[in-house]
Amino acid sequence: ANTTIEVSADDLTNVWVRGGSTTGSETLWVRAFDGSDWGNWDSFALTTTNSLPVVTISDQSVHMDQWVTVNNWLTASDADGDAITTYQFWDGGTAATSAYFWTPTNSHWDANTTIEVSAADLANAWIHGGSAVGSETLWVRGFDGTAWSNWDSFTLTSTVNTAPVATINDQSLHVNQWTKPQGWLTTSDAEGDTITKYQFWDGGTGANSAYFWTADNSHWAANTTIDVSASDLANLWIQGGSTTGSETMWVRAFDGTAWSNWDSFNLTSTNTAPTATINDHTLNAAQWAQLVNWTTASDADGDAITKYQFWDGGTAANSAYFWTPTNSHWASSTAIEVSASDLASVWVQGGTAAGTETMYVRAFDGTSWSSWDSFNVTTLANHAPDASISNQTLHVNEWSQIGSLVSYSDVDGNPAAAYQFWDGGTGANSGYFWTSANSHWAAGSAIDVSAADLDDIWMRGGATTGTETMYVRAYDGIDWSAWHAFTLSTIV
Structure with a gap:
């Protein structure tokens, strides 16, 4: 200031004026030289202005003891396009049970205290709902690097939270079947709060009972609390038990403030026993036949048959009998177990005398045996050669x-x-x-x-x-x- 600043006409574009760092007016002068004489000084007033930013928060409701970030509520604008650099908050609620502000530097700001937060750190400013029902007045204002906005007041009401409800109806699974319980789960919240996480509990302690699976634990032990975030619910699985039976499981949900009650449901591991049948057959005396050509098996669940058992009810010395590679003449009234892959190796030979006897077959699907199916083998009288x-x-x-x-x-x-x-x-x-x-x-x-x-x-x-x-x-x-x-x- 108060200094003559001389600039050649060729260099005029490199002369700048900067507004003041605060609002106000001042007088500046300019004159020109034509190579012979200077013109008169011309004075002009330069006024530095700034439009105040506007920062507002509408009235809000939170549940008692609920945590929320303030930046989700806040609206800020500036007519000059200036960026908001700093915010200040004020808590007018002086009751011991009222809501309060939290920042990384202070876990419980006292009421009637100016709380200053940089715009870059706004996401770390939280409000904790009051521990009792009630309303209080809070304030906010913003700074655009030059001026503070007016304080904007808003009412914060702490309300009673209604715990959510989570339910799963009784379910059935085929033994060893995998499924996502997400498809079974129903949740609701009276206030419309978003469910943030779930807990599951498996009450089945049997070694062969059903169990929960998550990406970080492939077999959760029974009687263990299993925490699952709502965003990860699709990655929770249940496997049906390896044997049939029922057990009780539980589920509950969290709405960010309160847990629902535990809801119990029965999970039943089921299996439909297979069916194995052999029709009655007639053989010539001492004639051989393969059992694979006679045996029919089916399973309603689509399970593969893993093994068979045969039983010979004919006790006469000259009656028909079973043959396998491990025993060329199986005694009657003996359970003969054969893997399904070895069924073609089971033979029956007709008796050496005419007569009829009852034999039996049943099949195993990896979980359950079918009922025994009886069939008659009739040996025709032998014709001498x-x-x-x-x-x-x-x-x-x-x-x-x-x-x-x-x-x-x-x-x-x-x-x-x-x-x-x-x-x-x-x-x-x-x-x-x-x-x-x-x-x-x-x-x-x-x-x-x-x-x-x-x-x-x-x-x-x-x-x-x-x-x-x-x-x-x-x-x-x-x-x-x-x-x-x-x-x-x-x-x-």
Whole structure:
């Protein structure tokens, strides 16, 4: 001030004037030089102005002891576009139970105290609702770097809070089924308060009972309080128990001020037992059949069948029986357990005598056994096989292999298990049978040969010419055929 400031005309654009840091008026002067003379000084008044900011908070209601941030209520404006840099608050409520301000530097500001908060720190200014019902007057004003706004008063009313209500109805889950309880939960709040968090409690202490899962704990222990924020509720799961049964669980909700009452609900882990059936069947004597071709199983829940059990009710020595790779003849009245993947390895053989017996089957779905399903296995009477050899002619002392001469048939389709031969020629020079076990079988002897060893028996023509009768019969594992006679003629 009071200094001549000389500026060339070329440099005039670099001359600036700054308004005062407070409002007010002052006189400035200017004159020009034309290269020869200066003009007269011209005076002008410069007035520095500022529009006060406007800061308001409308009347508010909070629940008793409820916390709220003030910045959510506050509206600020400035006609000059100046940024608000600082706020001041004033609490007119002097009662011990009235609401109060909180900042990081003071957890309980006294009434009738100027509370100054920078605009950058406004989010850290809180109000705590009164501990009793009532109303009080609070004030706010803002500073735009130059001037404070007028104080704006607002009424804060502390009201009684109605606790929220949270309910879950009784529910059922399939064993081991996963679900989100979010879909079961119903909440309400009389004041329209937002639910901020939930708590859950599992009263089922059984090792196989249902349980809660969250991202930070894959199996919450029973009788433990499980805190879940409302924003994370979709990440809470329940798994049904690994066995059937019921247990009691609880839920409650928090509205930011108060917890609801605990609401109990029953969770029942269910399973529909599977069904396994085998129709009645008929077998020929000693006929084999695979149980996989007879067995039908289903499960209403869609559970996979994991194993089967069979039971043979036929106690007779010649009745039908079960066979598995681990036991070639299962005794009757024994539970035979077979994994579902091994079902094709279970066989049943028809009895060795005609008759009917009752057998049973049931299936397991990983949780429950089906009921036993009974079925009858009827063994038809066995038909003895037929074995024959046509009349044969051999030269003196000529050999012939018997295997290629025998004809065998069986109505039931049973293969030959053994053969017997008989030499009816008693002459010293007559023909005879030979096996590796006996090079000359005496006449009138039953010669036993297994079907697998049929090629091991030979017949020799007599040492002299003549005719004799020989016999053959076959065994199908159950019955012998009738003896079949054939003539052996020895020629020169």
